[in-house]
Amino acid sequence: MDYLRTLGSAAVSSLVQKSGLTLPFSLGARVTSFDNHSIWNLYDGTKRDDGSPVSVFEFDAGSPGKRNVLGLAKNALRKLRTIRHPDVLKFMDGVETDSTVYIMTERVRPLSAALSEWSSKEAQEREDWLIWGLHRVSVALAFLNDPCSSSHGNVRVDSVFISASGEWKLGGFDVLSTPKDEAAVLYTMGGLLPDSAAHSSPEVKKGGWSVLKEHNPAVADAYALGLLIHAVFNPTLPPPATTHPPHPPPTAASRALIPNVLFSPFKRLLNPNPKARLTPKDFLEIGMAQTAGEGSGFFANNRLVKVCSGLDNFSLGSEGEKTTLLRTLKESSSSFPTEFISFRVLPSLVSALQYGGASAPAILPLVLQMGKSVAPQDYSSVILVHLVKLYASPDRGTRLALLEHLSEYADKLDKKTVGEKIWPHLQTGFSDTVAIIREATVKSIILLSDKFGDRILNNDLLRFLAKMQGDPEASIRTNTCILIGRLGPSLGYNTKRKVLVPAFTRALKDPFVHARVAGLMAFMATVDCYDVEELATKVIPNMTFATIDKEKLVRDQAFKAMELFVKKLEEHAASMVRCPVILASAPSANVGHYHPAAGDRDPRE
Known part of the structure; x- marks a missing residue:
């Protein structure tokens, strides 16, 4: 592997030296499973400007037997x-x-490798x-054959790749041609493709x-699509006799599998008569039809197709359709491919969250549930970066869901993200006109407090909390005191010296009984924050x-608090250094002497 990788890197270095080009990528490991499967x-590889993963297809006419297919590359x-399509x-x-x-291209892997992995699945x-x-x-194929009026000409397992999201992508455009193009290579060089005879119609x-x-333009691709169906379902069997x-x-x-x-x-795709052969477009329409009789709906009823x-x-x-999908x-979700969840489902759900709406509270828990299957190194890019952006959403349902979960x-959040991207939007919740948002904001603070900087924690936040202690909602005042x-x-x-005692004393004067109890308990919880x-x-x-x-619940808690604080004072007093009593000089003759009665202690003791 290292030797092959060195060869690829050497080829790039040679190209750079000879041409003076600045390549947009850096080569990594060679995908040896793809060797000898195409030209x-x-x-x-990695994209040079941002380090993102990519795939690099290399063609070197200097390799044995390659010079005559340079035109295909x-x-x-x-x-x-020139061609842009989600499935290309x-x-x-x-x-x-x-x-x-x-x-x-985007980072992909050969379909052949994925077929091997899936062979052991249920x-x-x-x-x-x-x-x-x-x-x-x-x-x-329907897109290439109809709107583009082109023949792909190279449909086979080795022309299909799996993207990071687990989706199949059509590649292998070596002989893609349109009959209107005088320089089209399919009609003159199609036979130069590796194993072209085995895949031809x-x-x-x-x-x-x-x-x-x-x-x-669709006839050759239709026949090859039929062979592809046989190859993916029956990878260990030889091509069908119809070839x-x-x-x-x-x-x-x-039929086998x-x-x-x-x-x-499938049989209609392999019709030897090109004029009677089913085209990829017709095949697609039959698969998506729900009422076309037997042999239809195989795409429309597929759960992955439905989800996409x-x-x-x-x-x-509609809201009903959204609810059904969710x-x-x-x-x-537990039976979906992991990459499909991470890079197809989750990005789409997070994108839907940006629009808010009634479904937002249902989407976020699902995003977090599915996020558990995301690899730790991908969690930030797949989940966190999008959740952080949602804090700026004006939709209350989305903001509430973010706080509740x-x-x-x-x-998984870091201090910089919390301080620079979350806090500026989070603080607006303290003054929201909807009480449930204000309360959720207060409750959320304790989860983020260890990621606040000194300025936020000791200044900005406390100003907001002082305001929340006067909130019209009793539960918010109570939770603020607890916080x-x-x-x-x-x-x-x-x-501590400036804020704690006034804050808790204010709670003790609150008309809501549980706020007063919270004030007493807060005093007790912070007992170590006060000097004697x-x-x-x-x-x-x-x-x-x-x-x-007037409330027994408050009185009982008050006496517990008093007991705690008095005990603290007693412990301190017991440790204090005793000060000696200095006796006065001998009394004058006309001043009577003090004679202690029985049981009295001598003050000199």
Whole structure:
């Protein structure tokens, strides 16, 4: 592996030295499982400007047997530059010289590797995944064949890749051509593709690649799509007999693991007559139809297809449709591919949260539930960065959900994020006109307090809390007092002396009984925050009136508090140094002497 990686890096270095080009990527490990499967070498790479992961397809005409297919590599680069579609491999940049072509795309891995991984999955789960992937390929082909009036010409397992989100992406654009293009390479160079004969349609086997100019651009891709279906469901079996003259239609015995619902349209894709052959567009329409009879609806009824469709149209759906989708996600998420959850479902749900609405309180718990399956190194980019942005949302439902579920992600936030991106928006909750937002804001503070800087903790926050102690809602006043009590030990020394006693004394005068109890308990919780003089001259004097409160609950708590503080004073007094009593001089003759009665103690003792 290291040797191969060195070869790739050396090729890049040589290219840079000879051409003076600045490449937009750095090569990483070579994906050896893709070797000898196409005209390309595949590398994991990183984008040079931001370090993000990419894939790099390398073509070197200097390699044995490659010079004659340089035109195919240049065609792939030219076509990928101009074609943009969600189900097509995402092009990011490219470099081309007289003998070398590099194509940088989103980070992907070959479908062949993923098929091996999925071979051990439960049968229904694997079938769902394969049908979902074939749906994405069919959508891409329908786009290329109709709006683009082009033939892909290279549909096979080695032309399909798996993105970071687990979605199938169509690549392999080496011979993508349109009949209207005089320089189209498919009709003159199609036979130069590796194993081209094994993947070609009957009319090509009979008349050569040029015969495709006379047909609908979809016919060759339709036949290859049928072969792809066989390959992904039956990877250990040889190609069906229909690939060899006289191209007999597949029989029921040759179905193997292809689902029954797919078998009828599968046979129509492999029709040896190109004019009667089912096109990818027709195949897609049959799969999405709900009432077209037997052999239809295999895409529409696939749970992964339904989830993707629901996510794509979430903002346009009714509340009932949104509720149904969220319920499906909640019930089925454990069986979805991890990468699909992390990079397809979660980003879509977080995006939906940005629009707020009635579904927001239901979405956020689901996001956090699914977030548990996200790899720790990806959690920040997949979950946190989006949640942090939502603190600026004007939607109260979204803000309330963020606060109520803060305990599930607070430990993953850092001080800089809290201080610079969350606090500026969080503090507006203290003055919100809706009481439930104000209360949720107060309750959230304790979860973030250890990430507040000194200025926020000892100044800005306490000003807001002083205001909240006068809130019209009794529960908010009570919770504010409790919060101050919990924050007490972490406050600065001078802040403690200035804030704590007045805050708790104010609570003791609150008309709400539980606020008064909270004031007493806050005094007790912060007992170590006061020096002895404060206890004797400020704390105890400011709470003694609570011992005769009209409510027994308050009185009982007051006496418990008094007992605690008096004991603290007694312990201190016991440790104080005894001061000696200085006796006066001998009394004058006319002053009587004091004679202690029995039982009296001598003051000199």
